[in-house]
Amino acid sequence: MDRLKDKVAVITGAARGMGASHARVFAREGAKVVLTDLNVEAGAALAAEIGPSAVFLKQDVTSPADWQKVIKQAVDAFGTIDILVNNAGVLGPMASTEQLTDADYQFVCAVNQHSVFHGMKAVLPTMVKAGRGSIVNISSIAGMAANYGFPSLAYVASKFAVRGMTKATAMEYGKHNIRVNSVHPGFIQTPMMVEATDEVGGEALAQIPLGRIADPSEVSNLVLFLASDESSYITGSEHLVDAGMLAH
Numbered sequence: 001m002d003r004l005k006d007k008v009a010v011i012t013g014a015a016r017g018m019g020a021s022h023a024r025v026f027a028r029e030g031a032k033v034v035l036t037d038l039n040v041e042a043g044a045a046l047a048a049e050i051g052p053s054a055v056f057l058k059q060d061v062t063s064p065a066d067w068q069k070v071i072k073q074a075v076d077a078f079g080t081i082d083i084l085v086n087n088a089g090v091l092g093p094m095a096s097t098e099q100l101t102d103a104d105y106q107f108v109c110a111v112n113q114h115s116v117f118h119g120m121k122a123v124l125p126t127m128v129k130a131g132r133g134s135i136v137n138i139s140s141i142a143g144m145a146a147n148y149g150f151p152s153l154a155y156v157a158s159k160f161a162v163r164g165m166t167k168a169t170a171m172e173y174g175k176h177n178i179r180v181n182s183v184h185p186g187f188i189q190t191p192m193m194v195e196a197t198d199e200v201g202g203e204a205l206a207q208i209p210l211g212r213i214a215d216p217s218e219v220s221n222l223v224l225f226l227a228s229d230e231s232s233y234i235t236g237s238e239h240l241v242d243a244g245m246l247a248h
Contacts, residue, residue, distance in 0.1 A: 003228045005030035008078040010070065012061050012119065013088030015039035017190035018138065020046055021216035022085055025224050027053055031083070034074040036061070061088045061115035067122035080130055083227045084123045086116045086137045086162075097153045105154040112158035113165075120169055124178070133178040136226045137166045138219075141186045141242045159184075163238055170236030179235035181226045186242030188214045209244035 009026050013019040014035035020042075023033050027050045036059035037043040047056035055077050059066045074081050092108035093100065116137050127133030142152075143159030163182050170180035187208060205211055219241050225231050226239065240246060 001029060003029040003224060003230065004083070007082040007227075008032045008034070008074065008080055009083035009085060009227065010034045010036065010074055010081055010119075010123065011085040011087055012036045012059065012115070014056075015042035015046060018185070018188060018216045018219050019085075019087040021220040022087060022223050023050065023054065025217065025220040026083075026227070027051075029224060029228075031227075032078045034070065034077065034081075036070055037088070061086075061119065062110040064118050064122070067118045071122045071126060075126060081123055081126050082130070082133060084119055084133070084135045085223060085227065086119045086135070088115055089138065089140075092152055092154050094152055100153055108152070108154035109158045109161075112155070113161040116162050116165055120165070120180070124169075124173065127178050128173070128176045131177055133173075133176075134227050134231075135166075135169070135178070135180040136223050137162050137180070137182045138223075139163050139166075139182045139184045139238070141184050141240065141246055143182070144184055144238065144240070145246055166238070167236045174235055179226075179231070181231075181235060182238045183219065183223055183226070184238055184240050184242065185219050186214065186240075186245045188216055188219055188241075190216055207245055208242075209247065212243070214241065214243065 009031045011022050014023045015037035023035050026033050032053045035043055035047055035056045040058050043056040047054040057070050059070050090111045093104050139162040140159040142156045143163045146156045166180050166182040222241055
């Protein structure tokens with residue numbers, strides 16, 4: 001129960017779904033957690049549920065100014081930041097490339113891709129000063145293969161970008177003992193999944209070798225490993241949680 005003892009983690013998109021699961025698992029393993037989201041009601045409720053080791057901050061992850069505030073408030077509250085989980089994301093419209101509007105494309109990339117850049121840029125000075133850190137960027141199987149079932153050039157582009165940004169930053173900051181890895185979930189039982197498919201299985205199950213949708217905790221267990229010192233020699237790599245969907 002102490003795999004993250006004395007560590008401080010910032011988790012974005014933490015009010016529900018995978019982010020909320022990550023927060024609960026991290027807190028259970030001894031971390032102090034800074035939860036951020038635009039959903040103030042759900043985020044504050046989760047922080048209250050976790051207790052004094054959790055703080056909730058309202059954040060627009062697309063805003064560099066908000067990122068600077070979050071990092072400052074996290075350091076003010078807990079002294080440092082050891083872990084950043086860039087979890088916030090949106091699916092965006094399911095539309096063909098010619099039907100995708102410029103505004104929708106820009107929005108999806110701002111949330112899924114640009115926020116990862118803003119987050120890493122904001123937290124790296126603190127981690128460099130401490131001489132350690134673990135950044136876990138949540139991508140998708142759509143960051144590994146484009147034909148995963150949902151037509152959305154913006155989503156695929158942004159998730160592929162996260163994979164590349166992860167590798168570039170890992171190469172650059174390894175000398176500071178800062179590790180950066182990406183996680184690529186498949187079909188996970190989250191509100192975003194239900195909203196996108198209007199189902200808890202159905203046709204999606206036919207694509208999954210294990211024949212079921214994952215519980216968010218099954219992703220959180222991997223994120224926990226990458227955030228902890230147990231993965232001290234792992235950086236710049238992508239990790240699938242897809243029940244074998246991309247094994248072909």
